[in-house]
Amino acid sequence: MKQPWYSFLYVRSPIVKISLAIASLLLMIVLFLFMGLIEEQRMEAQTANWIGREIEKGAELYANNCYNCHGVDGKGLPGVAPALHSKYFFTQRLKDIGWTGSLHDYVALTVAAGRPSKVQSQWAVMMPTWSQRYGGPFRDDQVQAVTAFVLNWEEDALKQGTPDNPDPWQPFLDAPSKATAEEGAAPAAEVTPEPTGPRPPQELFVSMGCVGCHNLDQPQTPTNRGPVGPNLGNLHETAGTHGMDAFTYVHDSIVNPNAYIVEGYTAGIMPSNFAERMSEEEINALVEWLLDPNRQR
Amino acid sequence: MAVQPEIEKKSILQTVLDAADDVFTRLTAGIPAAEVRRMIRGEPPGRPNPRLKPHSEAFLLHIKPTYYHESVTRFTHTFRLGLLSTYLFFVETITGLILMIWYAPTPERAYADMIRLLSNVPFGQFMRDMHRLGAELMVAIVTLHMVRTYLTGSYKAPRQFTWFTGVILLVITLFLSFSGYLLPWDQLAFWAVTIGTSMAEAVPPAIVGETVNLLARGAPDIGANGLLRFYLLHVLFLPLLLFLFFFVHYYKVVHFGISLPSSEEEVGQDTANKVPADRRVYFLPDVMIDEASFLIGFTALMVLATTFFFSAPLESIANPQSTPLHTVAPWYFYWLQGLLKIADKTIAGVIIPGVLLVLLAAIPYLDRNPSRRARDRRVAIISGIVAGIVMIILSWMGTPYYAVQAAPAVEVVQELMPEEGAGLVREIGYKHLPLGVYDTREHPVTDDPEFNEVLHEFAAAIARYEEKDPTFNNAYGILKITQEQPNLKRITWEIYWVSPEGVEDRFIRTFFLHKDSLYWEQYGLKNFSFLRPATEE
Ligand code: HEM
Numbered sequence: 001m002k003q004p005w006y007s008f009l010y011v012r013s014p015i016v017k018i019s020l021a022i023a024s025l026l027l028m029i030v031l032f033l034f035m036g037l038i039e040e041q042r043m044e045a046q047t048a049n050w051i052g053r054e055i056e057k058g059a060e061l062y063a064n065n066c067y068n069c070h071g072v073d074g075k076g077l078p079g080v081a082p083a084l085h086s087k088y089f090f091t092q093r094l095k096d097i098g099w100t101g102s103l104h105d106y107v108a109l110t111v112a113a114g115r116p117s118k119v120q121s122q123w124a125v126m127m128p129t130w131s132q133r134y135g136g137p138f139r140d141d142q143v144q145a146v147t148a149f150v151l152n153w154e155e156d157a158l159k160q161g162t163p164d165n166p167d168p169w170q171p172f173l174d175a176p177s178k179a180t181a182e183e184g185a186a187p188a189a190e191v192t193p194e195p196t197g198p199r200p201p202q203e204l205f206v207s208m209g210c211v212g213c214h215n216l217d218q219p220q221t222p223t224n225r226g227p228v229g230p231n232l233g234n235l236h237e238t239a240g241t242h243g244m245d246a247f248t249y250v251h252d253s254i255v256n257p258n259a260y261i262v263e264g265y266t267a268g269i270m271p272s273n274f275a276e277r278m279s280e281e282e283i284n285a286l287v288e289w290l291l292d293p294n295r296q297r
Numbered sequence: 298m299a300v301q302p303e304i305e306k307k308s309i310l311q312t313v314l315d316a317a318d319d320v321f322t323r324l325t326a327g328i329p330a331a332e333v334r335r336m337i338r339g340e341p342p343g344r345p346n347p348r349l350k351p352h353s354e355a356f357l358l359h360i361k362p363t364y365y366h367e368s369v370t371r372f373t374h375t376f377r378l379g380l381l382s383t384y385l386f387f388v389e390t391i392t393g394l395i396l397m398i399w400y401a402p403t404p405e406r407a408y409a410d411m412i413r414l415l416s417n418v419p420f421g422q423f424m425r426d427m428h429r430l431g432a433e434l435m436v437a438i439v440t441l442h443m444v445r446t447y448l449t450g451s452y453k454a455p456r457q458f459t460w461f462t463g464v465i466l467l468v469i470t471l472f473l474s475f476s477g478y479l480l481p482w483d484q485l486a487f488w489a490v491t492i493g494t495s496m497a498e499a500v501p502p503a504i505v506g507e508t509v510n511l512l513a514r515g516a517p518d519i520g521a522n523g524l525l526r527f528y529l530l531h532v533l534f535l536p537l538l539l540f541l542f543f544f545v546h547y548y549k550v551v552h553f554g555i556s557l558p559s560s561e562e563e564v565g566q567d568t569a570n571k572v573p574a575d576r577r578v579y580f581l582p583d584v585m586i587d588e589a590s591f592l593i594g595f596t597a598l599m600v601l602a603t604t605f606f607f608s609a610p611l612e613s614i615a616n617p618q619s620t621p622l623h624t625v626a627p628w629y630f631y632w633l634q635g636l637l638k639i640a641d642k643t644i645a646g647v648i649i650p651g652v653l654l655v656l657l658a659a660i661p662y663l664d665r666n667p668s669r670r671a672r673d674r675r676v677a678i679i680s681g682i683v684a685g686i687v688m689i690i691l692s693w694m695g696t697p698y699y700a701v702q703a704a705p706a707v708e709v710v711q712e713l714m715p716e717e718g719a720g721l722v723r724e725i726g727y728k729h730l731p732l733g734v735y736d737t738r739e740h741p742v743t744d745d746p747e748f749n750e751v752l753h754e755f756a757a758a759i760a761r762y763e764e765k766d767p768t769f770n771n772a773y774g775i776l777k778i779t780q781e782q783p784n785l786k787r788i789t790w791e792i793y794w795v796s797p798e799g800v801e802d803r804f805i806r807t808f809f810l811h812k813d814s815l816y817w818e819q820y821g822l823k824n825f826s827f828l829r830p831a832t833e834e
């Protein structure tokens with residue numbers, strides 16, 4: 001029979017076929033040996049990879065959900081929520097509350113269950129419940145991811161305690177620190193270094209912790225009330241309706257918050273020491289900014 | 298038989314040799330050692346031909362024909378594609394079974410099990426990559442096998458039913474791949490399968506579609522029930538079905554014989570089963586050696602590819618609340634995705650594929666032309682080629698390059714640092730991202746050539762979209778890289794532009810990148826950077 005023109009390409013000899021098969025087997029053995037040799041390192045790299053990715057995911061969750069109260073850099077906001085990026089937190093907090101488990105478990109548990117009670121709390125807001133198991137928004141893997149992110153501050157936090165890198169923690173009232181001075185976990189006298197010039201209102205609104213309780217975008221209406229502090233979205237419209245001019249009302253509410261409590265809110269929640277922590281100039285700028293209808297973030 | 302009289306009759310040595318040959322013959326299911334020697338020397342079989350015995354003795358061999366027609370054993374006649382399809386199913390079964398050891402089909406565990414498999418199981422990643430590669434190859438090879446039988450006209454009488462069972466096998470293969478796709482429970486899997494099953498919902502009338510969708514997903518949305526159902530389909534139901542139809546298919550193949558090259562017989566005749574004695578190629582040993590060496594060679598290539606060039610993807614864990622930008626189906630469903638872009642779900646997702654499938658299965662009954670010669674089949678071959686080209690165009694339309702552009706600023710960031718997967722920035726990694734603020738208007742240049750590449754791409758992408766998109770003017774970008782935590786950098790992309798109305802607008806997207814995280818592409822040289830001793834930062 002006529003063979004096709006490309007028939008010279010066919011491998012016909014069984015010996016050649018068998019030799020090719022043996023060569024292939026040898027190649028596979030070499031490849032498996034190679035993989036076997038680097039397998040240990042590959043698994044280590046993969047392990048580190050997934051921990052790294054978990055921290056990345058946690059960072060994203062933190063940036064979207066936690067920084068409002070615990071601060072952009074995790075150093076907490078005065079009166080709003082405690083510092084996590086803090087040497088005290090990593091070294092002493094568990095001893096003070098008598099927690100026998102690991103810090104990982106403590107963080108994961110606190111994230112998952114929150115602190116949904118205001119009894120004897122020194123903080124303006126309650127820590128919400130985050131886990132879906134208790135009605136929050138996070139899946140289990142997300143609780144783990146934020147926990148991994150928080151714990152990743154450890155290396156930096158342990159370097160704190162020097163004058164130019166103070167530990168930002170504020171004393172907890174629920175469990176006073178039992179640390180001795182030489183353990184280095186005593187609170188820094190003043191959290192924020194003295195400012196050099198007037199700080200812009202946008203920055204103050206975050207660094208003073210206002211952002212933790214007051215929503216800037218939502219309007220305050222009878223059906224849409226801020227849960228902890230009133231919303232400030234429509235402040236320029238409502239501030240003048242309290243029997244004094246808008247500027248005085250807002251100014252007094254910052255300097256002396258308990259003088260006038262909006263109906264439905266409790267006195268004593270908003271910190272009353274803002275006059276000491278901001279200059280008069282800064283407060284005036286902040287008030288003007290808050291009353292600006294076209295406020296820029 | 299008693300040993301004593303045996304030894305008395307022959308010598309001890311002869312008795313032992315005979316016993317050894319007996320054992321050997323049992324192991325080879327009927328071929329004595331002397332015959333094996335003749336096989337290896339390429340001598341003709343003894344008479345009566347002992348090489349036929351294993352075909353009646355051994356179960357696995359009784360399925361195989363004892364001899365083939367010389368013309369059909371040529372590589373270019375079948376390209377061994379049917380054999381390869383069968384073999385790949387076998388590879389998938391073995392690797393799949395091994396993967397099952399570390400896998401539990403629940404949303405709480407599936408994804409974590411994948412991570413454990415990759416980072417804690419020796420050769421775990423290899424098994425996973427191999428299984429994934431095998432699955433993609435199987436789809437490709439089965440399709441090519443179909444193309445081959447189409448082009449040689451092998452579906453014509455008497456093989457119509459062989460073709461029909463083949464179409465069923467193709468459908469099962471596609472469903473097998475698709476059901477396996479969901480199991481890693483990552484974003485890629487979740488959204489591809491969500492879109493896929495939502496097509497079932499479009500089956501008219503609504504009550505049927507909803508019921509089918511509900512049955513597949515086990516709930517209105519894919520969740521624990523859906524995962525379990527897909528798992529059972531993937532590891533039990535579909536493989537069993539494929540197994541069954543394979544034997545029907547292969548029985549038909551053997552029964553009719555593989556069709557001869559059309560030039561070797563008269564039009565309308567089928568002489569595949571009448572092989573003249575001088576054209577016979579016996580399975581033992583010739584075809585067996587050929588097939589075995591071919592499969593071993595192919596396996597070696599697969600292992601080589603998995604070692605260096607193929608890594609199964611694993612994206613973020615499935616999140617029903619957030620659809621990633623540009624969700625894509627696996628490549629073998631791009632054509633369907635392309636169709637869905639130009640027609641609505643009922644037409645593109647149900648009616649057209651349904652009609653195509655019926656047409657495909659009915660080809661042997663529609664094509665009444667008795668000739669299998671290409672010369673006589675111009676219409677059939679040209680329509681086949683046209684269908685192939687249409688498929689390729691539709692597939693191209695299924696990729697994100699066609700008609701699903703998000704806003705230019707979003708696309709620019711997606712090009713460099715996609716929401717899921719690797720991208721240039723993650724590929725060069727943490728240590729090539731120096732802290733700082735880089736403004737494309739200032740054409741910044743750093744000491745790191747790999748990072749300069751990123752900056753260059755950033756500016757180039759912005760310029761490209763500026764030219765293409767009239768709503769995107771005077772655009773520039775700022776890339777900020779800051780240290781967020783030990784070993785964790787924050788990467789902020791800011792893009793500013795002016796709309797046609799002269800309004801300034803901006804887009805900001807933040808990502809985090811950890812020092813140890815590795816991101817990889819599915820195809821391409823694998824990342825072996827972990828082999829280098831860690832360099833000082
Ligand atoms: C899992 C999928 C499949 C497997 C395992 C399989 C297996 C096989 C095998 C082993 C053969 C022997 C000849 C050869 O190697 O070419 C064969 C022949 C054949 N297959 Fe398939 N096949 C599959 C899918 C298909 C599909 C999708 C079609 C077409 C729609 C098809 C149509 C045919 C036909 C018509 C023949 C006879 C070829 C001839 O006699 O020349 N098969 N198949």
